[in-house]
Amino acid sequence: MNAYMMHLMAALSEAGGRIWRLADDLLGAPADLTGLWHHLTRLVDSDVGVRGFTYMLILLVIGVGLEWLFWTYALPSRQAIEAAEPETPRRALVLGLQRLGLRFAGLLLFVGSIVAATSGFVWPPGIQDVVVTLTLAILTVRFAGLVSDFFLAPRTPRLRLLRMTPQAAKRASKGVAAVVYVLAAGIFLAELVDHAGAVHLASIIRVAAAVLTAVLLLGAIAAQSRARPRVPRRGRRLPASPLAFMGSCFVLGVLALWLIGADRAAASLIVAAVVVGAEVVLRDMVEALTRSDEEASEDDTVAAVVSGIVLRLMRLLVALVGLGIGAVIWGVPILAMEGGDSMGGRLAGRILGAIALLLITDVIWAAAKAAIDTKLSRLGPMALEGRAGPNARLGTLLPLLRKGFGITLWTLALLSTLSILGIEITPLLAGAGVIGIALGFGAQTLVRDMLSGMFFLIEDVFRVGEYIESGTNIKGTVERITLRSVALRHHNGPLYFVPYGGMGAVRNNSRDWVIEKFNIPLPHTVDIETVRKLVKKVGQKMLEEPELAAVINEPLKCNIYRIEPGLKIFRCKFQSLPGQQFTVRAQAYRRIETALKAAGLGFADNAQKLLVEHQGTNESAPETISTLAGVPPSMLNPGAAAT
């Protein structure tokens, strides 16, 4: 408690000192200004100044000349890019990148040639630093302009990456330019002034630049909140006013922190804000890219996968860069983090590592999930016309795979994170091992179920939608496959949950084909060959009907099977797709009946059997009974009629 108080007091007195120094600077600045003016005039009013200025002009001509030469060749490409009409945002992004590359090449040529030419001169003392600082300033300002143009593209709406109106883009790019100029003045001008010995003036310039930047940002926030549409946008829970208020508070807070000398805290806050802002912007961009791509091509789900991964990779990159900058700001040696002696440094390094690991895990997870989901969405329907489709197994396995992969990945990541943070995970793992053994004994059946389930699936024993019969005589259509059991819907309705462990031999009725056989008893008087041909013709007729032909593999045939007293039993057979045999069989019966009738034949009936039993007692009885049965006696029993 006391230590904290001491710290606080020290910080407060430090801040107070800083404020006093600021006042000092303010008082000392005018004197500095006149001193600087004298220094400058003395410098310029001498051959040293003239020489330095001449050389600088030469450098300028060289730089501008080379860049101009570059543009005489590159300008048509740039104009072509700016005039292009990209169909998709992705194309626009590519074009924007190309434009950025071209302009960056020009800038590089400018700065590079200047820097290279600098070494060719013998500079009067003190001038070279000025040249380097000026070159750096030009590089910074122009580079910031390039980047801002890349995102905002105020004059080429087709290449704009952020969704905003042309007016808004123009305003934004002007604002960015203003902030950049002010900041560049605060950094480079102050450095030059500092270099000339005017310390107070440099400090005042810095403060002025910071305050001006804050004012510009506040103005931007105010303009933004006024321009915000009244209709709340989807996904933004906070109404406009708190955001603007919080933003203003943030800007003022950072400024205040910087003013009282807490540079590191201020810089960290700025970095954090930039990271958050970049994240929002990137998400917006990636979202825009994917959405319109989906419109462009319906089934191009690769784009979705890629965008998911890209978004996370970008997030990872942004976060890592932000963390890296934060580490640099706080003076944490990134490479020597483990070996660092300071407690805070070690902790910071570990936290950085843990965050990085989690972000990387997130990237991998997104990639795997997106890949699996894409595959799943591409599978199409699981079942075709009641049959299990060829993709049914993938459809059952992939979600399991995704779940398993996710659990493994995140468990590993979590354990690694713990270990990075310095928490010993060995006892944890050992404990998990002991518990695992205990659980293993208790949950033997569970493990058995899961393992055999895995093999059932790998060996493709059944898929969703197939009609199977387990070794325990439970029949049904596979409705759901889980880690431990399968749900079978009996054809009468009840749903059985069968654990894999107890399934035993499985009879799958829905694979490839089935052969269906059935008998037709005919009176013994019919001619075998006639019936065979008749049925064969029926079989051919059935093939002519498209609906039936689609499910029949081998046509209906029949042959004599058995002869019983008074009966000839024919056996018919056909091969069809699984599950279809019943319909086909009914159709076959119906057609055979019709065909028999047309040929003047009929099925055997039980009436004849009666006749056989009563043969000895009454001669005339057969006629009576067969008449009753509705069949002409001559047909039924030609032999008896002959006698």
Add this chain to the structure above:
Amino acid sequence: MLPTIWMRRLRLVTGLVLMAFVTSHLGLLAMGIASLHQIDVWYPYFMEPWEGRVGETLLCFSAFVHLVLGLQSIAARRTLAMSRTDAVQLFLALLVPPLLIGHVLTLRITGELTSGFEAGYEFILSVYWSFAPLYAIQQLLALIVIWAHAAIGFYGFMVLRPIWKRIGGLVTPVLFAVPILSLLGFAQGGKETVDRLAADPAFRQGIEASWQRVGEVADRLMRIETIFLSIYFAAAGLAIGFFLFRFLLRSRATVHVAYDGGAVATGPKGLSILELSRTNDIPHASVCSGRGRCGTCRVEIVAGAERLSPAVAIETRTLAMVRAGPGVRLACQALVLGEGVSVVRVLPPFADASAAREPQEWVTEPAPVVAAPAGLDTETVPEAAS
């Protein structure tokens, strides 16, 4: 008043004369890289032609005419929408007289005002490097400003000529070598002069004597300079004021121009089509940036031809040069005076100077017919199109 085409030509020719002078002046300065002595040796070849009566008259006339015509072109501007190069050139042009006047007056008038003044390179280098280095800064700025202005104009003029294809590779480096070499010569000569001033008292005395003379007439020089500058600023202010006056008082009516590809430009009545393209960020080729010399900005007028200003001499000449068909106008010359104008850009926006040098290479086939030809079954049209 002269017709525009003649004013342009005059501006061009006087500009070329001035540039020739500046080039020989700077070329002589570049000799300073070798030694001060070389400057003396080469002086007759580089500078003497300009010091005779003819040369001097031509130079003065050119400077005056170029300045006046330049100011006139500012006054005649319709809008500030121009290419960046043009803006730079214009801005630099305005800087030239104030930067240069001291140099010219000191060297040209001092001799007339007092006797025994000898303006040579030694003297001027001594002044710049030792007596009044501040003037050197001004002079260096003038050098860069003048050369940049001249080079931009020269390049813009030459790049459209067919000959540029052959000499361009040679001339462009020269455009950059001249200022670099002359600056190097200036630095080298300055070093030599400073050394000599320290080592050679007689030389120093001579220079000091001349400097004394200049000091004696400084007041009068100053007065002349003030008068000149007041006139110049008044004239420039007048030109700019005239432009602003027209700019602010121009008709408030807005017009729309439709382009191929569905773009529509909106702007005040009385601007040229090209200026409308620029203010609306519509990509439009314009290699000569609206001077009416290249023909790359030409457009086919689909509708509203009667609501454009009639073609003037510059335009018809350029159109004939690029062998444009009927119904084609230069976007930089045709002013939009009413609604309902619809145009098709003939050249792609990225057309470069070669499109002006070899127009036949860039001419595309006539624009596709939008309406279905008569006699075609309406139902087959979409299929035929796809």
